[in-house]
Amino acid sequence: MTTDISKIMNKKRLSITLLPLVIFICLAILFARGLQLDPHKLPSALIGKPLPVFTLTTLDGKTISEKDLQGKVLLLNVWASWCLTCRVEHAELMNIAASHQILIYGLNYKDQLDAANSWLQAFGNPYVATIYDPKGMFALNLGVYGVPETYLIDKQGIIRYKQVGEITNNNWQSVILPLAKTLEKS
Amino acid sequence: MLPEFGNFSLILALCLALLQAILPLWGSYKNNLTWMNLARPLAVGQFTFVLLAYIFLTLCFIDNDFSVLYVAEHSNTMLPLVYRICAVWGAHEGSLLLWVLILGFWTAAVCYFSKSLPQVTIARVLSVLGWVSVGFLLFSVATSNPFIRIVGDIPANGADLNPVLQDPGLVGHPPMLYMGYVGFSVAFAFAITALLSGKLDAAWARWSKPWTLVAWIFLTLGIMLGSWWAYRELGWGGWWFWDPVENASFMPWLAGTALLHSLIVAEQRNTFKSWTVLLAILTFSLSLIGTFLVRSGVLNSVHSFATDPRRGLYILIFLCIVIGISLTLYAWRAHRLRVSAQFDLVSRETFLLLNNVLLVVAAATILLGTLYPLIIDALGLGMISVGPPYFNTVFGILMLPLLFFMAMAPATRWKLTEPKKLMREFYVVLIISIVLAVVLPYGLMHQIQWGVVVGLGLALWIILATLWSVAKKMWSFPRRRESREPPGSRINAGVFSGTIPRSTLAMTIAHIGMAVTLIGITLSLSYPVQQDLRMAPGDVATVADYQFKFIGEEDLRGPNYDAVRLTIDVSRDGKLIEHLYPEKRIYRASGITMTDAAIAVNPWRDLYVSLGDPLDNNAWGMRLYYKPFVRWIWLGAILMALGGVIALTDRKYRGGKNFHAA
Incomplete structure (x- = not known):
């Protein structure tokens, strides 16, 4: 029962020692592909579903619920004063608001009231109203990963699209605006 | 000025690492002793400057210098000092700096402890380590520089460290873990050196073994601390989640354990050499792949770092260079190795081979499971995740024969039993x-x-x-x-x-440690009692013979959080055992709510109280656990590490350069 490894292996030694390299190359190709994919681009479970029920206050102290967001096509933009990307995104939101193409509502996420209000005062307010969600509970129900995120909501209050990360002129013009226009017509 | 000094040190370290990577290697081929002799001073210099950069970053945290973006994002004036020091490694940029620092430390340690090595060997080993340093320092400087200043308005206060990380576990776990898997770089460097010179002998195995052993000890303790931290802090009562980040540290551990065992054969029997070299490469490669998975954002994980596609691409290229070159070198050199292994079917060699195969297959299945979502996604089949059921089943099945044969292996003899x-x-x-x-x-x-x-x-x-x-x-x-x-x-x-003999004692303790962990896992999984319930002040709940009485609640003000603290008295047969104080904390800066579980510990069982949400009438949602023998899981890991320490004290590894293996 003596196992003579040398006899078995000498024939195919090179192919055997090459094997780890080949396996690694396959892995590397997989990784390279993986880099192009975005694990955060999870299809939101809520797309095609109505906005979750909520009753909260706005930044200026009025009560707001999901009913106030029905009957019009709108953007719901999740932001916070501590979020640097939101500041970058803010200029684009101001442009969109000024063009009157769509209504923008804000969802202020895990923020402080003073900080959020002074942020709007300092940089301008593109929002019709901003829902104040200091605990992030509504955002949790909405399936927010992080800020900024933007949801496109149709007239029936149903979520139609979700943008993870900032809105840029590019994705606004090419994706969100066309979609909003078709929703407006329907 | 401190951040600029730090930045400067980091860049200088990169330059020194580049010299350390090139000159000694060149010298070793040109037989130029002067260049080879540069290896040590360059390595020590590189380490010194990385250390300086690290110290500067720590000082920025201590000073609350929020003009530094990394500090502003991960610290806060109210954060206690110890966490400000540890916050350095609380996120990607800083923990990468820790990675490089520890790599530099290992390099310096090689300089210090390898005085008896031939000049050519030491030059090449340090040069290989230098290349790894270059890769990571360049990564840090180019894509993840922790010293970047905020342009424009400097925030008055920082965003605070992630509350999950504000736990004593943060103090020990990451450095230990990094000491472990970065430490495998030394065994890797020895393996590459051996392949370069084409000399794979018992001496090579003997040099590699203590380094592998030290890295393995750290990794064992690091994983143990991580598991203990998850158990305490995540509030779910679990101690292992098969999360990609956990797997990233567990795969090198499995491969490293296999490497330790196969080094024994390489050292004592002078066989298995080609395989051992491959394992050394594999172990470090798994460390690198783990780093890639955690930091590139290709996988979702509970604790993966903030991601940036540039970083992922960089590490992937680095990964391809390091692992690609190593495996090419292996394919080119190893097939010429003369293999003359003759041993009987039942022999210690067979048992160790079995150990190696099972451990490597286990590591491979974990890699497969970790990558499975990525594979499915890459093939366009949608997004899925592989959960604990897969890992528990596959891993369990592979462990059964390993554990069974592990018991008899020490009694077998070389060549024939x-x-x-x-x-x-x-x-x-x-x-x-x-x-x-x-x-x-x-x-x-x-x-x-x-x-x-x-x-x-x-x-x-x-x-x-x-x-x-x-x-x-x-x-x-x-x-x-x-x-x-x-x-x-x-x-x-x-x-x-x-x-x-020392080595036998070491083996005995480590193997028994494995058994102790197994007992902990088995019993804590089989006999836990869990209750989720609503409790108002004065209520008593009974869980596995223990009475939990909700006494009352009080408000508490921590350094950077506000908390509600409940008092719960645990008793058995009317005798008070312990007062437990579970907390619900809200961290002021981030507004994040955290549950701080309270645990009554003894060697035979843990009693665990974790708070849910406050309900009406001062009542609380609560989760009560009785977990028998759960401490044994970590006790076993400590025993394994202790076994490693004892093996390290074996006289063979202290000095004695001309020791010849039997």
Whole structure:
């Protein structure tokens, strides 16, 4: 029962020692592909579903619920004063608001009231109203990963699209605006 | 100015690392002693400047210098000092700096402890380590510089460290873990050096082994601390989640454990060399792949770092260069190695080979499971995640034979062991283990669960068989005589020496540690009692013979959080055991709510209270746990590490450059 490894292996030694390299190359190709994919681009479970029920206050102290967001096509933009990307995104939101193409509502996420209000005062307010969600509970129900995120909501209050990360002129013009226009017509 | 000094140090370290990578290697081929001699000073210089950069970053945290983006994002003036110091490694940029620092530390340690090595070897080893340093320093400087200043308005206060990380676990876990898997770079460098020179001998294995051992000890403790931290802090009562980040540290551990065992064969029998070199490359490669998975954002994980596609691409290219070159070198050199391994089917070699194969296959299945979502996604089949059921099943099945054979392995001999003799020796022990595994749980719990019988049986089998083998070794037989004398001669039948070699003692403790962990896993999974319930002040709940009484709540003001603290008295048979104080904390800066579980600990069981949400009438949602033997999981890991430490004190590895393996 003596196992003579040398006899078995000498024939195919090179192919055997090459094997780890080949396996690694396959892995590397997989990784390279993986880099192009975005694990955060999870299809939101809520797309095609109505906005979750909520009753909260706005930044200026009025009560707001999901009913106030029905009957019009709108953007719901999740932001916070501590979020640097939101500041970058803010200029684009101001442009969109000024063009009157769509209504923008804000969802202020895990923020402080003073900080959020002074942020709007300092940089301008593109929002019709901003829902104040200091605990992030509504955002949790909405399936927010992080800020900024933007949801496109149709007239029936149903979520139609979700943008993870900032809105840029590019994705606004090419994706969100066309979609909003078709929703407006329907 | 501090951040600029830090930045400067980091860039200088990169330059030195580049020189360290090129000059000694060049010198080793040109036989230029001056250039080879540059290896040590360059390595030490590189380490010094990384250390300086690290110290500067720490000082920025201590000073609350929020003009530095990294500090502003991960610290806060209210954060306690100890966490400000540890916050340095609380996120990607800083923990990468820690990575490089530890790599530099290992490099410096090689300089210091390898005085007896041939000049060419040390030059090449340090040069290989230098290349790894270059890769990571460039990564840090180019894509993840922690010293970047905020342009424009400097925030008055920072965003605070992630509350999950504000736990004593943060102090020990990451440095230990990094010491472990960065430490495998040394074994890797030795392996590459050996391949470059084409000399794979017992001396190479002997040099590699203590370094591998130290790295393995750190990794064992690091993983243990991580598991303990998850158990305390995540509030779910679990201690292992098969999360990609956990897997990233566990795969190198499995491969490293295989490497340790195969180094024994390479050192003592001068065989398995090609395989051992491959394992050394594999172990470090798995460390690098883990780093890639955690930091590139290709996988979602509970604790993956903030991601940036540039970073992912950079590490992937680095990964391809390091692993690609190593494996090419391996394919090119290793197939020319003369293999002359002759051993019987039942022999210590076979057992160690089995250990290696099972551990590597286990690491591979974990890699597969970790990458599975990525594979499916890459093939366009949608997004899925592979959960604990996959890992538990596959890993469990692979561990069964490993644990079974592990018990007998120490009793086998090199080259040849008679199967019959082995059977005769062990069948009594095996029967005792099985009987105990059935009788003990039945006697104590009055029920039989197959999982318990298997788990407990294997653990007892390992402990008893290992102890039996050791006891037998303590009867010392003068070796030469034994083989020369005719059978039946009783002149030197054996003397009870009462001493055992260091290496045997180390093995015994480490193997028993494995069994202890197994007992902890088996019993804590099989007999836990859990209750989720609503409790108002004055209510009493009974969980597994223990009464939990909700006394009351009070508000508490921590340094950077506000909390509600509940008092819960635990008693048994009317006798008070402990006051427990679970907390619900809200961290001021981030507004994040955290549950701080309270645990009553003893070696036989943990009693665990975790808070849910406050309900009406001062009531709280609560989760109460009784977890028997859960401490044994970590105790076993400590024993394994202790075994490693004892193996390290073996005289073979201290000095003695001309030791020749048997």
